[in-house]
Each structure stands twice: as C-alpha cells, then as structure tokens.
Amino acid sequence: MFKRIPGTKDILPEETSSWQTVEATARRIFSFYNYREIRTPVMEEASLFNRTLGATTEIVQKQMFLIHNQEDTYALRPEGTASIVRSYLENNLEKTSGFTKLYYIGPMFRLERPQKGRLRQFHHIGVEAIGSTLASLDIEVISLAEQLLKGFGITGYQIKINSLGCQKDKQALSAAFKKSLPEKLPQLCADCQRRAKNNVLRILDCKNEDCQKIVKTLEAGHTHLCPDCRNHFEEVKRGLNDLGISFQVVPQLVRGLDYYNRTVFEITHSDLGSQDAIGAGGRYNDLVRELGGPELGAMGFAFGVERLLLVPNALRQNPPKKLVYLITLGEAAKSAGIKILNQLRNAEIPADTDYLNKSLKGAMRAANDAGATFVLILGDDELKKHAISVKDMANSTQKEVFLQNLIQELKC
RNA sequence: GUGGCUGUAGCUCAAUUGGUCAGAGCUUCUGAUUGUGGUUCAGAAGGUUGCGGGAUCGUUCCCCGUCAGCCACCCCA
Numbered sequence: 001m002f003k004r005i006p007g008t009k010d011i012l013p014e015e016t017s018s019w020q021t022v023e024a025t026a027r028r029i030f031s032f033y034n035y036r037e038i039r040t041p042v043m044e045e046a047s048l049f050n051r052t053l054g055a056t057t058e059i060v061q062k063q064m065f066l067i068h069n070q071e072d073t074y075a076l077r078p079e080g081t082a083s084i085v086r087s088y089l090e091n092n093l094e095k096t097s098g099f100t101k102l103y104y105i106g107p108m109f110r111l112e113r114p115q116k117g118r119l120r121q122f123h124h125i126g127v128e129a130i131g132s133t134l135a136s137l138d139i140e141v142i143s144l145a146e147q148l149l150k151g152f153g154i155t156g157y158q159i160k161i162n163s164l165g166c167q168k169d170k171q172a173l174s175a176a177f178k179k180s181l182p183e184k185l186p187q188l189c190a191d192c193q194r195r196a197k198n199n200v201l202r203i204l205d206c207k208n209e210d211c212q213k214i215v216k217t218l219e220a221g222h223t224h225l226c227p228d229c230r231n232h233f234e235e236v237k238r239g240l241n242d243l244g245i246s247f248q249v250v251p252q253l254v255r256g257l258d259y260y261n262r263t264v265f266e267i268t269h270s271d272l273g274s275q276d277a278i279g280a281g282g283r284y285n286d287l288v289r290e291l292g293g294p295e296l297g298a299m300g301f302a303f304g305v306e307r308l309l310l311v312p313n314a315l316r317q318n319p320p321k322k323l324v325y326l327i328t329l330g331e332a333a334k335s336a337g338i339k340i341l342n343q344l345r346n347a348e349i350p351a352d353t354d355y356l357n358k359s360l361k362g363a364m365r366a367a368n369d370a371g372a373t374f375v376l377i378l379g380d381d382e383l384k385k386h387a388i389s390v391k392d393m394a395n396s397t398q399k400e401v402f403l404q405n406l407i408q409e410l411k412c
Numbered sequence: 413g414u415g416g417c418u419g420u421a422g423c424u425c426a427a428u429u430g431g432u433c434a435g436a437g438c439u440u441c442u443g444a445u446u447g448u449g450g451u452u453c454a455g456a457a458g459g460u461u462g463c464g465g466g467a468u469c470g471u472u473c474c475c476c477g478u479c480a481g482c483c484a485c486c487c488c489a
Contacts, residue, residue: 304489
C-alpha cells in the first residue's frame with residue numbers, strides 16, 4: 001500500500017467544507033478591500049528565493065524542495081511573496097496599473113520536521129500590496145488581517161507589531177551587534193552562536209533568558225530607528241489605535257526573512273501550542289528594486305490555513321444541506337428513475353439515488369445517512385398513476401405528487 | 413536538524429508480574445413476515461498488535477533498529 005509522504009495531508013470531504021468556507025470568506029472580504037486574486041506557479045527558479053529570503057536563512061539553506069533538471073534548479077515555493085513580486089515585474093504591472101493590491105491562496109512547501117501546525121505542504125492565504133510606502137497602507141493591511149480573523153470567527157488572538165527600520169537601520173544594528181557581540185559570544189546559547197553568523201537580529205527574540213539579558217546590555221529596542229522610520233512607526237500605531245485594533249509592540253519581534261523592513265507583525269493564538277503563529281507579515285520596501293524593478297514600497301501578510309483550522313471552534317458550522325434522494329422499486333421504476341434524477345439535476349436540485357440495489361429499508365437508511373431532506377419513492381403503484389411519493393424526512397409526512405408537478409413541488 | 417514520548421480492528425481505547433486476552437464501544441453491513449429512515453433489538457464483517465531483527469519454552473507486553481505521529485527545541489504561516 002502506498003502512503004502519503006510525511007508532512008503532507010489528505011483533506012477529506014468532511015474537512016473540505018471548512019476549507020471552502022475559509023476560502024470563500026477570505027475572497028469576500030478581499031473584495032471589500034479591492035484586492036484581486038493572482039495565481040502563480042508553485043515552482044520558481046530556486047535562486048529567486050535565495051535572493052529574496054536571504055541566502056543564510058534556514059528556509060533557503062535547509063528547507064527548500066529542490067527539483068534539479070539538466071540546466072536549472074527549481075524550487076517548490078516556500079512562501080508567496082517572492083513569486084508575486086517576480087510576477088508583478090515580469091508582467092509589467094508597475095507600468096500598467098501602478099499601485100496594485102493582490103491576494104493569493106495556495107500550497108507552499110518547506111522541508112521541515114513535521115509537527116502539529118507544521119506541515120511540509122501547507123496552505124497560505126495572503127495579500128501583497130505593492131507600490132506605496134505610506135503608513136496608511138500598513139494600517140490597511142493589518143486591519144485587513146484582523147478583519148479576516150473576524151470573518152473566520154476566530155477570537156483570542158494576539159497581534160504583535162514591531163518596526164525593524166529601513167535597510168540602513170537594519171544594517172547599522174547588525175553591524176553594532178557584530179562589533180559588540182564577539183566578546184559575549186561564549187555566554188550565548190548554542191543557537192544564538194549560530195545566529196550570530198547567519199542572522200544576527202534573530203538573537204533579539206531568543207527565548208533563552210541569559211541571552212535576553214546579554215542582548216539588553218547591547219544596543220536594542222527602537223533606538224536604532226532613524227527619524228523617518230520612527231515617524232512611520234508612530235503613524236502606524238496611531239492609525240491602528242484609531243481603528244480600535246488592539247496590538248502589542250514587541251521590540252524583540254524579528255521576522256526570519258531578509259526582505260522585511262520597517263513594520264512587521266505577527267498574529268498568534270495561545271490555543272495552538274508550539275507553532276502558535278497563525279499569520280504574519282510586514283513591509284518589504286526594497287524587494288521590488290532588489291528584483292530589478294523600480295523603487296517601490298510594498299507590504300503583505302499571509303495566514304496559514306491549517307493553523308487557522310486548528311483554532312477551536314473556528315469555522316466549524318456546516319451550511320444546511322438540501323438533498324433529494326430517489327428510491328426506486330423494480331426494473332421499470334429504475335429506468336424511469338434515471339430520467340427523473342436527470343430532470344432534478346437540470347433544475348438545479350441536488351439529487352442522488354441508491355446504487356447498490358438495497359431493499360427499501362436499506363435505501364431509506366442510506367437516504368437518512370446522506371442527509372436527505374426529501375425522499376422520492378417510485379414503485380409500480382406510482383408508475384401506474386404517473387405519480388411519485390414524496391416523503392419529507394424532517395416530519396415524516398408523505399404525499400403523492402404527479403410527475404409533471406414534481407419539480408415545482410420540490411422547488412418550494 | 414536536536415531531544416523526549418507514543419504506535420493494538422475504519423475511529424476511540426482494553427488486555428492483571430511476558431503464559432487461550434487479541435477484546436469493548438462507535439462506525440460499517442445484514443436482518444426484526446409483504447413498499448418506508450432517525451430510536452431499539454439481534455447477528456455479521458473487520459487485526460501478520462507500524463515494520464524488521466533479537467533474547468525467551470513462550471510475548472501486544474522485554475531489548476535493538478527502522479518508519480510514522482505527537483510534544484518541546486529550532487524554524488515559521
């Protein structure tokens with residue numbers, strides 16, 4: 001027997017209804033904000049991610065599914081932003097539409113060790129708004145994220161925000177760290193010693209208390225932000241307050257991807273355990289230029305669909321179903337039944353029947369299990385009268401209806 | 413990638429110190445006199461106890477390996 005490869009999941013009909021609700025809710029809310037959908041390939045040149053996420057990030061170094069062919073190395077996308085900025089530029093959207101608001105829904109791939117809330121194929125619902133550096137965009141994007149959560153029926157989340165500063169600020173902070181860090185290095189945990197080489201800023205959000213103490217003795221907090229970045233961040237916070245969005249400023253919040261600058265945010269939920277971030281995002285003002293485009297500000301975020309669905313009571317309600325179940329008795333009725341089924345479906349009435357030659361009792365059970373609202377019974381008695389018995393399953397009432405009136409009867 | 417825990421029917425779990433213990437509930441299927449569901453009752457089906465070694469007269473229960481899942485770290489959505 002074949003098995004799923006580790007870290008992937010089959011989403012069975014029982015669950016797909018929740019997925020459809022999440023997706024439909026998201027699409028509806030995106031439309032209120034005038035975001036339009038973009039779909040890009042799940043594969044890209046591997047070097048695209050190298051360039052955008054950062055060559056030393058764990059995702060690029062260890063977690064990409066690579067596909068080697070004779071000439072190139074492709075990667076299954078580990079996230080959406082890089083592909084979308086690539087597509088934005090390749091299709092000249094900066095020339096044809098200038099400021100652009102896009103959303104995407106689809107699978108992402110990372111070769112991590114599977115865990116609850118961490119799969120090797122998982123799904124993002126995200127947005128990218130490209131072409132503005134204004135704080136009003138940061139505010140809209142974060143409020144959109146919260147609006148989605150409300151739409152999904154999720155409560156009890158926490159919005160954490162921070163500003164990394166512009167590229168210069170980030171570099172200055174990194175440089176300061178690299179200068180003052182070497183003497184402290186032996187006192188840091190093993191992970192932080194590694195971070196010191198790869199991604200110095202991540203030392204800021206180490207959970208180890210000793211590391212935290214050492215970091216505090218170094219230059220940290222928002223003191224490294226230049227006046228422009230500081231003003232921008234203040235404006236964002238004011239805007240969020242004006243909208244009544246409650247958030248928490250977390251100076252240690254550092255996103256793991258290189259392209260982020262200025263505003264970053266993360267939304268966590270305490271009911272999820274170790275992998276508690278249900279969504280995150282931020283600004284990436286230099287990414288468009290980095291990929292060969294003009295100087296354009298941009299901001300985005302993504303939710304992890306699997307993680308959203310882990311939140312208790314989120315989107316569990318199944319919409320009431322309407323189904324008509326046809327039971328036929330005997331050969332003559334069976335062939336007449338095929339036509340009736342066809343007519344019902346053409347009239348857009350969901351209809352099904354028994355395919356196992358069950359007894360009437362067995363077929364009734366099957367109808368009940370299928371959630372039928374009405375059962376149609378067609379036997380010799382009915383055939384003679386050109387009629388059919390219609391049973392309302394909710395209240396067990398039954399009546400005979402002429403075949404010519406059947407659809408009208410079921411429509412109301 | 414690191415550490416720990418777990419792995420018995422489709423699902424949730426039992427099985428005294430290794431010796432008729434491979435079981436229950438739910439699910440599924442079939443019946444309960446003629447063409448009627450949900451409740452109830454009866455019966456049936458379903459397991460090489462994750463897989464592979466080892467120790468033992470003998471193991472679901474012990475040891476080793478392996479795979480998978482879970483938890484934490486790491487990483488991140």
